[in-house]
Structure formats: structure tokens, C-alpha cells
Amino acid sequence: MSIAIRDVREHELDSVLALNNAAGPAILPLESARLRQLYDHAEYFRVAERDGALAGFLIGFGSHAQHDSRNFAWFAERYPDFFYIDRVAVASRRRGGGVGRALYADVQSYAELRYPQLACEVFLEHGADHALLFHGSFGFREIGQHVMTQDGLRAAMLMKTLCSYPWVRDTYGNVLPDVAWLQRPRKQILAVRPTGTDA
Template identity: 30%
Template sequence: MSVQPITEAVMDALHALNNTHAEALSLTTPAGFRARIDAAYFSGHIQGRGFMIAYDHRAKITGENYDYLASAFDSFVYVDRIAVDARAQGMGYGRELYEALFRRARQDGHKRCLCEINVDPPNPSSVAFHKSLGFHPIFKSRELSNGKTVQYFEMPL
């Protein structure tokens, strides 16, 4: 299994996968999804069944979580979203996507990878998965303007 660039051939399938996981991620339009990929430091997919989009501290984006982390850290890689089709969960797709990101980030001299995970509504499987990769919680949990509460996590690189 290898991580591939996100191309037009898989764009619709990955956008649908994103929106299937909208509670944990956020709903996007096709144009919004494409714009996220265009602005990404790292984006990739595995067989159209799992994808990741990540930014670094130089991204030309704005968003409640990204802005919050950018105010706290000068340099970072931030995982905006990762999703794996339910039928492919437990098969190593998420881990392989993260390993590809970590390899690139380390090569480029980044020292930390950041993400946020919903705690309300709860997402205990994501917390367990991220902890198994070496992520640890940072900051206090934070309520967002959309009513969700998130916990931020860091993985030292």
C-alpha cells in the first residue's frame, strides 16, 4: 500500500468520503475540498479509501483550529483532516498516511505535528489511534464556534 497524490480521478470519491465523516471533520463543497488540497503542504490518498490533508505554518489558509495553533507555534505541520472508509479501517491506511506525512515533515526540518480531535461529540477511536502513533494532548480542550469541543494533540518529530 502506498500513498498517492490526490488527482482528479479520485477527487469526487475522496470528497464523498470527507462528507461521510463530516461529524468528525466538517462538511465541504467540491470547490472547498479542492481548495484545501490546493493549499496543502501534504495531501495524499491510498486507493481512494483513505486520505489526509495537512498544512504547515506557511499555509495561506485560515480556519478556527489552524489560526489557534498558528498563534501558539511558529513552526508546525497541522493535520487538517484524515479519513478512512469504514470498510478499510483497521487495515493500516491511517498509519501509512501519517508515516508518509512524518517522513516528509522530518525531511523538511519540521519538529512537530499537530491535530485536533473532537471530544464533544466524542471520538474515542481517534484519540486511541493518535495516542498509538505517539501524539499527546496539549492545551485545555476548547469549544469552537460550531458548538464542537476539541482537544489539540502534538507529535514531536
């Protein structure tokens, strides 16, 4: 009954799409072309596997990415350096079983070595208490709200300071040690950070 977190595989995109679109109003629906675009450009795109079956996924972008999300743009207008959780979904039969926590632990482990803050949003229209409580238990705090004009959806914009980042930056600068557990996900190759940043 263990949970394995790993990079998504291209042949799993149809399953990811089905999982996304079955998640309900807490996440925006996707079309296959949009998911392919996320797959091609995301810095972080990992899945959770439990008992050999896809149980959830999480997609994320660094603040220097060319990402066209309106919520991402909201953060980018206000903060120079962060890692953005674009979307996360857990299969309904797996909710409450630790899959979401495993995905968030993994993305934090990735982000805290490279970015000072972790950002995401929670839509408020559809009984968001469980999502807000989940994020609050991970140390996120609301820094504002944003209304997506095309959809009319209001989102609580959440951010978490990553305490390990200053030490990692001061100790290693922009070059992390070449050890297996620090290898960037496959998608990171497409999102090399610009030189001249202090992160």
C-alpha cells in the same frame, strides 16, 4: 492487499469529497468548492489506495501557509513552526485495516524532515476514545482544547515532537538532498517556505 500512498489526482476530488462526507462526526463536512480550495493550496494532499480503490486521504499544511482554518490558527498563535494535519478520512470498509496508520506514517515521514512538530485535533463530542487512542499510539499528546465558536465543537489539540527534525536541520539546513524519495509532493510547489527561517 498492499496499501499505496500517493499524491491525489485532480479527477479524484469527487471521490475524496464523498469519502470525507461519509466519515461521520469525527470530521467536518465539505462542499466541493472548499475541497477545491484545499486542493489548490495544501502543501500535502495524498490518498491511500488499496486493491485499486481509494481507501483514504490526508490533507496537511505547514505553519507558514495562508490557511483559514480556525484550528490551524489556534496552533499558529502558540507555535512558530509545525506541520498541521487538516483532515484525514478512511473509507468505512477499510477502517482497522492499517490505512490510517499508513497515511500517518507517510505524513510523518514527510513532515519530520521539514518541521519540528506535527499538529492535529480530535473532536470530543462524539465518542472520541478510538481517535484519541489512535493518536496517542503515534506519540501525540494533548496540549490544550479549543471550542470552535461557529459550530460549538470542542477539540482536543494534539501535538507530536518530531525527533528527526533537529538532526536534519543541523545537517542540511534548508536544502534537502536532491534524491527521489525526498521530492516534495506536487502541492509543495505552492507553499515555498519563507527565507530567513531556521527550519
